[in-house]
Amino acid sequence: MxxxxxxxxxxxxxxxxxxxxxxxxxxxxxxxxxxxxxxxxxxxxxxxxxxxxxxxxxxxxxxxxxxxxxxxxxxxxxxxxxxxFLPRSDRQKFEVLQWLMFQMGGVGPMLGQTHHFRIYAPEKIEYAVNRYTNETKRLYGVMDKQLATHRYIAGDEYTIADIAIFPWLRSWQNQGIDWADYPHLKKWFDEISLRPAVMRGxxxxxxxxxxxxxxxxxxxxxxxxxxxxx
The missing domain is CATH 3.40.30.10 (Glutaredoxin)
Structure with missing residues (x-):
């Protein structure tokens, strides 16, 4: 247990x-x-x-x-x-790990700061709001480009990279995101959101x-x- x-x-x-x-x-x-x-x-x-x-x-x-x-x-x-959810071959495993690190070092911290300055900060600091909102949009763009040629974040298999990233995008509205700008990422997001284990989680x-x-x-x-x- x-x-x-x-x-x-x-x-x-x-x-x-x-x-x-x-x-x-x-x-x-x-x-x-x-x-x-x-x-x-x-x-x-x-x-x-x-x-x-x-x-x-x-x-x-x-x-x-x-x-x-x-x-x-x-x-x-x-x-x-x-x-x-983690391939065994070294090549595929490290392809997944680089996207897991992308989430840990980029998506999580940057979107977390976006949430803070757009929603929770006691005063609205325009510089901070713009900085982190723009960085969030840049990261969304990186993922959208990747998903233009891959079904999932790290390739053609669902992995811990997808599991790590998905929850951070559920607050897309609070991040100032317009899904119309990221059609490939939106398609991925919709697919992941319908997985029974994801819905339970x-x-x-x-x-x-x-x-x-x-x-x-x-x-x-x-x-x-x-x-x-x-």
Missing amino acids: IDVYSWATPNGHKVHIMLEECGLPYRVHPINIGAGDQFRPEFLKISPNNKIPAIVDDKGPDGQPISLFESGAILLYLASKTGK VQVLADLRKPLVDDKAREMMFGATQYQKR
Whole structure:
């Protein structure tokens, strides 16, 4: 059994979807990041960077429990554990990994900043909004070009690269995106969204997440609490 410590965010949904796609049994433990659950000592033991998601697998590679944080690392672990969604040949595997790194180093951080400055920042800073919105559009363009000649992000097979990217694009409206500008990416997005495991994965914990409307939640996520030494 895999214990998943998570919340209904793009990074959380990446792991939820992967678990559903692989058909692995798992238990979900909500980590309400608006309430500060990510700073609890018991969570920090398995996720020292106080970020969701994290997992504990009671049957690790050597038969002993293993805990992991960082969603990309978790996707790689689950792919290795099940032999699914990551090709075996070196050439195909590294083609997938480069797009996984593209998500981890580009799509996630940049779209995250776009969300912050367009939606959550206490004051609208035009320079920041324009910078991150434009970078988001550039990244969408990179993916659209790739999908003009490939069915999936890393080629002709559905992989952890698709699983990693998809949840981040679900908030396309908040990112200032017009799908008409990215027809190949839109076709891919629509196909992925209809996969039964994806539909199940994005519903995990979704009923618990509420809009960030109170000052306490905003402080927990964006204020001084985030930077305290622990």
